[in-house]
Amino acid sequence: MEFKNLKLSKKxxxxxxxxxxxxxxxAPTILPVFRLNLLGRYLSLAIVALGVDLIWGFTxxxxxxxGIFFALGGYCAAMYLQITSSxxxxxxxxxxxxxxxxxxxxxxxxxxxxxxFSLFAIWVIPALVAGMLGFLVFRNRIKGxxxxxxxxxxxxxxxxxFNGQQKLINGTNGxxxxxxxxxxxxxxxxxxxxxxxxVTAFLVIAAWFFAKWVVKGRFGNILIGIRDDEPRVRFTGxxxxxxxxxxxxxxxxxxxxxxxxxxxxSGIVSPQFMTVPFSIEMxxxxxxGGRGTLLGAILGAVFINYAKSLVSExxxxxxxxxxxxLFILVVTALPEGVLGWIQGDGPRNxxxxxxxxxxIETYPSLEINTRDGNNE
Amino acid sequence: xxxxxxxxxxxxGLAIVFGLMGVINLAHGELMxxxxxxxYVTQLIFKVPLLKPYYNAYVIVSIFxxxxxxxxxxxxxxKTVIRKLYGSPLETLLATWGVSLILQQFVRSVxxxxxxxxxxxxxxxxxxxxxxxxxxxxxxNFKYFKFSSWIFAALTGVLTGxxxxxxxxxxxxxxxxxxxxTAPAWMRGQVEILGTAFPKTRLMIIIIxxxxxxxxxxxxxxxxxxxxIRAVTQNREMSDCLGISTEKVDVLTFxxxxxxxxxxxxxxxxxxxxxxxxxxxYIVGCFMVVVLGGVGNLLGTVFASFGIGxxxxxxxxxxxxxxxxxxxxxxxxxINFFATTSMARVMIFAxxxxxxxxxxxxxxxxxxxxxxx
Numbered sequence: 249m250e251f252k253n254l255k256l257s258k259k260x261x262x263x264x265x266x267x268x269x270x271x272x273x274x275a276p277t278i279l280p281v282f283r284l285n286l287l288g289r290y291l292s293l294a295i296v297a298l299g300v301d302l303i304w305g306f307t308x309x310x311x312x313x314x315g316i317f318f319a320l321g322g323y324c325a326a327m328y329l330q331i332t333s334s335x336x337x338x339x340x341x342x343x344x345x346x347x348x349x350x351x352x353x354x355x356x357x358x359x360x361x362x363x364x365f366s367l368f369a370i371w372v373i374p375a376l377v378a379g380m381l382g383f384l385v386f387r388n389r390i391k392g393x394x395x396x397x398x399x400x401x402x403x404x405x406x407x408x409x410f411n412g413q414q415k416l417i418n419g420t421n422g423x424x425x426x427x428x429x430x431x432x433x434x435x436x437x438x439x440x441x442x443x444x445x446x447v448t449a450f451l452v453i454a455a456w457f458f459a460k461w462v463v464k465g466r467f468g469n470i471l472i473g474i475r476d477d478e479p480r481v482r483f484t485g486x487x488x489x490x491x492x493x494x495x496x497x498x499x500x501x502x503x504x505x506x507x508x509x510x511x512x513x514s515g516i517v518s519p520q521f522m523t524v525p526f527s528i529e530m531x532x533x534x535x536x537g538g539r540g541t542l543l544g545a546i547l548g549a550v551f552i553n554y555a556k557s558l559v560s561e562x563x564x565x566x567x568x569x570x571x572x573x574l575f576i577l578v579v580t581a582l583p584e585g586v587l588g589w590i591q592g593d594g595p596r597n598x599x600x601x602x603x604x605x606x607x608i609e610t611y612p613s614l615e616i617n618t619r620d621g622n623n624e
Numbered sequence: 625x626x627x628x629x630x631x632x633x634x635x636x637g638l639a640i641v642f643g644l645m646g647v648i649n650l651a652h653g654e655l656m657x658x659x660x661x662x663x664y665v666t667q668l669i670f671k672v673p674l675l676k677p678y679y680n681a682y683v684i685v686s687i688f689x690x691x692x693x694x695x696x697x698x699x700x701x702x703k704t705v706i707r708k709l710y711g712s713p714l715e716t717l718l719a720t721w722g723v724s725l726i727l728q729q730f731v732r733s734v735x736x737x738x739x740x741x742x743x744x745x746x747x748x749x750x751x752x753x754x755x756x757x758x759x760x761x762x763x764x765n766f767k768y769f770k771f772s773s774w775i776f777a778a779l780t781g782v783l784t785g786x787x788x789x790x791x792x793x794x795x796x797x798x799x800x801x802x803x804x805x806t807a808p809a810w811m812r813g814q815v816e817i818l819g820t821a822f823p824k825t826r827l828m829i830i831i832i833x834x835x836x837x838x839x840x841x842x843x844x845x846x847x848x849x850x851x852x853i854r855a856v857t858q859n860r861e862m863s864d865c866l867g868i869s870t871e872k873v874d875v876l877t878f879x880x881x882x883x884x885x886x887x888x889x890x891x892x893x894x895x896x897x898x899x900x901x902x903x904x905x906y907i908v909g910c911f912m913v914v915v916l917g918g919v920g921n922l923l924g925t926v927f928a929s930f931g932i933g934x935x936x937x938x939x940x941x942x943x944x945x946x947x948x949x950x951x952x953x954x955x956x957x958x959i960n961f962f963a964t965t966s967m968a969r970v971m972i973f974a975x976x977x978x979x980x981x982x983x984x985x986x987x988x989x990x991x992x993x994x995x996x997x
Contacts, residue, residue: 310714390980393648393713397911398977404908405973412970524904528721535718568729575722579715580708 272449276442285513288445290553292509295455297533297549298542299499299506304531305539306463307495308475313381313399314503315527316406317374321504322517323410324373326423327357328366329512344418354416370508371501378500382493400524407522422518425511441513448509452546455502459542462498471495532571535578538585547587629833630891632929634906635913636840637884639925640853640877642914647706647878648717651724652910653903655882658697659690659889660898661731665740683890687832690886696747697727698882702875710874724903731900741785749777829891836887840880841922853877912976935975936968 276284296318303309330342331353345351359365385398411420462468473481474488481488511517520526530549537548552574559567582589638652649655666686701723709716730739844850855863856873864870892902913932917924 310717384977388980393646393717394915396648396714396717397908397915398980401908401912401973402977405970405977408970524908525725528718531718565729565733568725568732572722572724572726572729575725576705576719579719579722580705583715 268453272446275449276445281438281441284445285441286554286557287550288441288448288513289510290550291445291448291452292506292513293530293533293553294452294546294549295506295509296503296530297537297545298455298459299502300530300534301537301539301542301545302459302462302471302502303495303499304534305541305545306468306475307471307492308478309492309496310396310531311399311496311499312396312524312527312531313403314499314530315403315522315524317378317500317503318507318510318527318530319406319410319517319519319521320374320377321370321507322511322521323417323423323507324360324366324369324504325508325511326425326517327360327417328363328369329425330423331357331360332363342423344421344423345415348415350415371504374504374507375497375501378503379493379497382496382500383489386489386492386496400527403522403524403527407519410519410522420519422516422520424516444509444513448513451505451509455505456542456546459502462495463542467491529571532575532578534585536574536582536585538587538589541585541587544585544587548585629830629929629933630888630895630906631909631913631933632926633833633836633884633891634888635910635917635925635929636837636922637881637888638910639914639917639922640840640884641881646710646713647720648713649720649881650717650907651701651720651727652882652885653905653907654724654727655694655698655885655903656889656892656906657731657898657900657903658727659694659886660893660902661739661889662686662690662693662886663890663893664898683828683894687887687890690890691883692747692886693743694886694889695879695883696743698885699875699879700746701882702878706878707874728900728903741781741783743781744784745777745779745781747777748780749774825894829894832887832891836884837922837926840884843880844922849873849876912973916976916979932972932976935972 275287279287296314299317300311300314303311334342345353360369381399381402385395390398410417413419414421417423463471470481470486470488470491473486474491478488507517507521510521533548533552534545535548536552537546538544556567556571559570578585634652634656637655638649641647641649641652663683663686666682666689670682670685701720705719705723706716709719734742842850844854852863852868852873853876855866855868856870856877860870863873888906889902892898892906909932913925913929916932917926917928
């Protein structure tokens with residue numbers, strides 16, 4: 249699979265960046281609070297989509313369990329917020345414990361009193377969990393479809409676990425964050441939300457550059473090598489297990505950050521983040537945007553979610569049909585996603601079909617061969 | 625045991641589809657749901673005065689109907705979507721997930737009566753051309769016959785849809801609520817075997833399972849098509865070279881796999897209420913069974929599904945404690961911690977993941993010397 253990069257001149261790139269930054273700074277004043285909040289949430293989902301793109305688009309590992317790491321990040325953030333604003337409740341512990349008659353803080357809550365620990369926990373804990381899970385799975389050369397199924401199963405394990413533990417983390421109800429305090433302000437308040445929007449926008453850009461840096465150079469080449477022909481990478485003397493584990497934990501960390509940002513902006517974290525459909529949705533954002541193109545992942549996440557909220561407002565029942573249709577359409581007709589299609593020969597082929605552009609002479613046999621090679 | 629049986633039938637279908645064609649069918653759960661709804665619709669239709677005397681037989685009828693309905697939907701799925709995606713399992717996974725979303729929403733927002741009509745027209749449209757005499761089929765104008773048979777099918781579908789919706793009022797409105805299938809009188813109550821009481825419905829489920837396992841084994845091992853299917857499983861290219869129509873084999877396999885999902889759906893409907901989401905509860909369990917049992921191996925599937933079913937029961941209901949009353953305290957505490965249905969699933973999945981550490985290819989792996997498949 250080869251993507252021809254869109255060649256933009258330096259000037260255009262500069263203008264695009266200025267426009268983006270201007271929009272980010274101005275967005276809170278242009279958009280109504282409700283829309284701003286939605287946009288912020290979708291931007292935070294873009295970060296998890298970047299992670300999915302790293303492991304799926306570049307390394308060829310289709311994980312259906314990113315929801316685990318997403319929710320873990322969310323829980324870390326929510327636990328910190330709950331515990332810092334629990335001083336007015338009995339026993340100095342978050343309110344919900346009272347409902348189940350728990351008097352002492354469970355031990356694993358204790359470290360979340362420290363803001364620095366929590367700030368690290370948000371991405372380190374999901375990355376560690378991902379690394380461990382990934383190492384166990386990759387070590388046995390479980391791959392392809394089996395990997396997907398196993399990640400899905402682990403997702404269910406975590407979902408059932410979090411769902412069942414009322415006394416430890418409030419089970420199904422989840423942890424609310426919008427009425428908690430941060431820096432002496434309500435997290436759900438308007439000014440705080442504006443802050444979070446800026447933080448999210450900044451982190452999306454940062455994550456994008458980070459991901460670009462990861463896939464550049466030797467490391468990125470090995471990842472792509474693993475995707476295209478893993479035995480060959482192994483026979484050349486590299487150990488794919490290490491690289492897969494590293495990239496999987498990077499994706500886990502990104503998912504954690506994303507989950508934390510999503511949690512503070514949506515006001516609650518609950519086991520619903522770990523349902524199977526949500527994790528599969530993440531994959532479809534990337535698939536629609538274009539896997540193997542980082543920008544595609546971001547755009548896919550934002551636009552699909554935006555479309556989802558618009559369609560659900562207008563015709564609640566039809567979103568499932570549209571989403572299902574989208575899955576099938578993307579997989580059968582646009583396997584490289586919208587951005588991949590644009591960067592590839594898509595538009596030219598379309599124009600050719602209508603006779604608008606002259607057909608370029610190529611070696612037919614070569615073209616057919618590359619097609620076959622892609623099929624795997 | 626009953627859960628194990630349901631898993632077995634469903635996983636059997638999945639194992640066939642997955643093992644043979646390398647297709648991950650996430651819509652399998654929704655095909656089960658279709659089977660369950662078929663049971664429900666059959667039950668209501670059998671309440672119509674004309675069929676009332678035969679009401680007690682509806683379960684038996686619905687098994688066959690469910691097989692046909694799910695099978696036909698499966699074949700349609702294969703012909704439209706999956707055919708394009710052979711050789712790329714991850715893509716089929718996404719596409720079938722899309723299909724499953726559509727099926728779920730379809731059940732929610734389309735009245736069941738018209739759904740039935742649609743399914744009937746599909747059945748007729750797909751099979752009517754095959755019933756024409758060979759002479760007509762070979763003539764040049766056959767595509768017109770095909771076309772007209774689809775028109776005929778559509779008309780029949782609309783007619784039956786209207787007929788059902790006018791005669792069974794419950795089916796004429798769309799609803800997302802769960803529905804209940806009531807077992808006929810002869811299936812209620814309990815039977816005593818070896819001093820323990822078993823509900824009759826569960827026994828029935830186990831019998832259905834046994835019959836389908838035996839039937840499918842016989843089919844695969846004794847019939848000509850079964851042999852072709854096995855041949856394609858072992859080496860697709862070679863079978864193709866030897867003149868086996870792999871395309872037909874694919875359609876057939878997918879149809880059978882989906883049909884088995886439908887039969888599993890009948891069993892599900894006997895266990896509890898039926899809703900649009902019923903399939904999702906089973907699908908991951910099915911995949912676990914297939915992975916645990918080893919791909920393309922029926923014996924492994926049988927062992928794995930009963931293993932999982934029994935373990936879930938043992939852990940979930942805390943039966944271990946009653947079997948071994950005076951176990952050490954820390955152990956019994958752990959067991960009590962896991963003694964709910966959801967925690968039992970956590971435990972089972974964790975055990976499976978640990979098990980796969982030691983035997984990554986399942987209980988009964990296929991032997992071979994390939995570097996990668």
